[in-house]
Amino acid sequence: MDFKEKMGKLITELNNYNYHYYTLDQPLVSDKEYDALYDQLVALEAETGVKLPDSPTQRVGGEILKGFAPHRHLAPLWSLDKAQNIEQLRTWHDRVVRLVNDYNTKNPGNPLPNPCYALELKFDGLTLNLTYQDGKLVQASTRGNGAVGEGILPQVKTIKSVPLTIPYDEGTIEVQGEGIMNLSVLEKYNQTAAEPLKNARNAAAGALRNLSPKVTAERKLNAYFYNVGYSDGITFADHKEMMDFLRENRLKVNPYIFYFEQFDDVMEQLADIEKRRSELDYLIDGAVVKVTDFRIREALGYTDKFPRWAVAYKFEAEETTTVLQSVTWNVGRTGKITPLARVEPVELAGVTVQNCTLNNIGDIERKNLKFALGSRVFIRRSNDVIPEILGKVTEENDGEEILFPVECPSCGFPLEQRGAHLFCNNKTGCKPQIVARITHFASRDAMDIETFSDKTAIQLYEELGVREPADLYTLSFDSLVKLERFGEKKAQNLLDAIEKSKERDLASFLFALGIPNTGKSTTKMLADHYRDLYRVMAATAEELVELPDVGGIVADSIAGYFADPFAQASIEKMLSLGVQAQAPEAPKPVSSDSYFSGKTVVLTGTLHLLTREEATERLEALGAKVTGSVSKKTDLLIAGEKAGSKLAKAQQLGIDILEDEEEFVRLLNE
Template sequence: MDAMHTMEELVAELNKYNYYYYTLDAPIVSDKEYDALYDKLVALEAESGIVLPDSPTQRVGGELLKGFVPHRHLAPLWSLDKAQNIEQLRSWNARVLKLVNDYNSKNPEQPLPEPGYAVELKFDGLTLNLTYRDGRLVQASTRGNGTTGEGILAQVKTIKSVPLTIPFKDGVIEVQGEGIMNLSVLAEYNRTAADPLKNARNGAAGALRNLNPKLTAERKLNAFFYNVGYSEGIEFHDHQEMMQFLRDNRFKVNPYLAYFDSFDEVTEQLAEIEEGRSKLDYLIDGAVIKITDFRIREVLGYTDKFPRWAVAYKFEAEETTTVLESVDWNVGRTGKVTPLARVEPVELAGVTVQNCTLNNIGDIERKNLKHALGTRVFIRRSNDVIPEILGKVTDEKDGGEIIYPDHCPACGYPLEMRGAHLFCNNKLNCKPQIVARITHFASRDAMDIETFSDKTASQLYDELEVREPADLYELTPEQLVKLERFGEKKASNLLQALEESKGRDLASFLFALGIPNTGKATTKMLADHFRDLNAVMTANAEELSALPDIGGIVAESIVSFFADPFVVTGIRRLLDLGVQAKAPEAPAPVVTDSFFSGKTVVLTGTLQKLTRDEAAERLEALGAKVTGSVSKKTDLVIAGEKAGSKLAKAQTLGIPVIEDEEELLRLLEGGAPSEGSKG
């Protein structure tokens, strides 16, 4: 009876969460929490042999919304068996091999081949089922309960990656895919949205299950396709043939699709996908492994709920909920004062999370967090970046108020609001700003002063009154050896590193200065173009804006920076103390008649046969200007694997893209461009 009572509670709780997620599009728990409860219910059902009539394990989807016309699928849309770890995945494969061997022992005259495997990404969006009759899109629906879904044809037609007509005109087919919202599109949407979206999955699901197709269009959704569920007039022998059919018929197939004969290679591929997931421009929550041969699929068949020939391998969750406990305000090197959220410790993607980023006051307001202290919030972690708070779980203003500071938390100076950010303008006497500026100046990509750290900068500030980078070059051995944790050797090493740093080139020096809104690519471009520090310092906004990768805002930032007497005095002191800011070496003669000559090129994603730096060097030798961001001035984008927002922006702007690395290498060797490369 205890097990029965627990099962009743679990079923009631999970059905409530399903209602919020599927029917209201307003989830109140994370996928990680839902999956844990679901797995507990599955285990109890297996133990007891009892399944309650309304158990969520007995159905695939949620309730139909009023206002949508029901659509009965021509073939069932199956759920997938799940594997949470490699051991469970190996168990699935062992079952597949056993069933294949059993069949072959009974049918020696027509044995099945050795199983091969397809590995696809498991997208985190909304399942789409598209119906085409004689080459024309006549219906689109959600998964629903696997048998009947909601007709959303008008909404799906707003997705530009969905073909309205296809070349195949010999009957009726149903094609399955996933409607998604790219992360770069979500970021752009939330930048101006009055009601920001909590995440990309909700953005896609809410748009597609909305009765107003205009709202769907505003979300600029995307879709990937991965299955033909029903077909008249055509048969497929294997997964490769079916995927080629989708490509040939203008369906968008995700490039991250791999085939293997060995199951060990499958597990290696899964590790690669999980490692690279944070670089993708869309959400995935795992990978799907499928047996490729359709004869094997037919023999393996289905259970009540899922095919035996496919399994979903779930990754560690990157999103969960926790309690927002407090907010601290930190001062950066530019004087920007940013909030840092302290949350109740929670496990996420294999680490314990206690701190989360909040970008600025505007971010707090847009995410409905102003009255959120002590309440539950959604958080998301990508790669090693500090997790971000996505929003409040509920919309009520039922928590403690986050108080915005009006004076600098470090030095007490009155704060100024610029846009959505707070700033402390006390750059001469605010310790966190000064320590951060000096630490940045000494960093590897800047002056590369070995042995230097933020702790060193803080100690020198406190004990030797170091207030700006030039002060570093006036330090003496006698001053340093008196400091705590500084012996003669450490003092000597620091002074030697400072002496060596005087010979850094102009690009490194410009980056070390910390000019607002500029990064390494911009400072290198400034150094290569002007080749002289004074020329950079005296350049006007018009001259700067004419350069690739520099817009009006960046140009004004550079001009304003060098107009500051404090900055100019600091630079003069550095030069007087022997810092050289060497002009770059004279460039090698540039080829002027190559495919790349005169083109502004952006590299994005991962190349296999060249590093990004090697590719950039070779492109520049062939007359290209390599820049860091995509704009209307960009002539060409070279996209390696896992290219994200830059590729998406290039496609939006209609900029030519090279996605084939072999094509790139051929062009670098002087080959003629193919049709797809001409720009």
């Protein structure tokens, strides 16, 4: 195959993907797969010096949709050059510094300042271009091909974060931003949607390019703005001044924007953003680095497609496509039957993925996966957890059927469907349930029986007839030492660890029981509130639902668990064998007259004079409420060294900030 034939094949494939992605809103491949093919084409064009007229490298964006009026932008909407790794990012920075130095050599009488940098999130949504005339929103459009977009004013008007009028009423301006769907909104939407949406990016793009503004309104979209692309009456000295202008004109600016004088600080913040991207309530696929000074921007200028003063740093992809090969069904400690998907191995976020979660049978049906075996599916990985299947690439039922089990795959007991889940109710005779309950009971956050593992639980089940956690306290040295891989030392160590676990407090014991729908924070709250095991066991659902963070489902789960004779007998057996389930220490008196009394406080960054745990304990003793995230309800942020996004958000919200650690300690000691 000669280079033109190879180039033509790549162009045909890429243009087909572009058509489905931009025009039909039906992506056939992930961004990662598209970028790989695009980079092949760029390399081939660079190698041969040939660029065919229909190559996607010769344009920006896609075709205009029929049904929308075209809108010619008053100034071009530029694409951004990409940096795929730190080396490419440093190459971009070195070029900026070189061009600034060259300019200053040629213009010694009016030199440019040293370049400083703004760092912003790169949203994974749909670009918006808003036109305001004399303070009124008169047009909104998509990016289109960078010169002409599609008019979507009625759709954009449904986004409540977009102002219909702004204070600036002295001419015409165009501002650019990103239309997005928050992840929490997407999750809530899919709970009741007849046709669930695959992901937040496609949900936003599909809504904004829907001919019915009513559909757009139902998606409850959001928007952030980051640029003034055109103005006939106002200029800015730097990026910060422009961002201030956007905020002053009621345009929503994302709080995660950082300014740096040194490029090494940009690198450090980039790493922090990538590490914590899963904490955000919206999708990002990277970050954008911009030179802040507008004189430097003007001097650096543009290539045919990109500004030289900005670059997009792409994060490792979190979404791709692969083939769904099979589905197996696993039994958990509560009897819940969970489907596990086996997919064709694929690289995603730096690891090879072969298994994906499907949650439950309701999830399979909502995502149109019932007939998906052998079909290509979207998968997404975030926060280092097992990837999730988002949905099929195509809408057709073109795969084999996923068959739902009617009997427990482990013990053969008839399954019961409760809501979207299947359950095996054979609590006393289903091996995976029993082994999982025993393993959970012995885990670190529960009874913390050292050296215990799921392999130990399986061996005790199979060889010594252990059928419930209470049986652990009946084990003997003579029985353990006879087991395979159990010598005298290992047997004695396990018995010592089991004996020590009898001293665990009430909160640990309640968590160890594995009450459905109840986690560590809830069991600690129960222990602190009731301070006695029998009072917890006697609590009614009506009483429990009045407690903090306990809803109806959790209250019913707790009351129902302790009403079960099997659970009652197991608890009584453990107590008779010496388990103490000790009540927590009486709460220490809380000060009401300190500087921190009644304040909601957030800690961020590195503290050197005391640990984060020590700081939290002392703040709470002085009457403060310590939380993990910054919001409008936050009264004070304690910012240690290398404080990042929380500090930026606190500054954006006008929250009091204490950055002097010595002053912080002095106030604690007052």
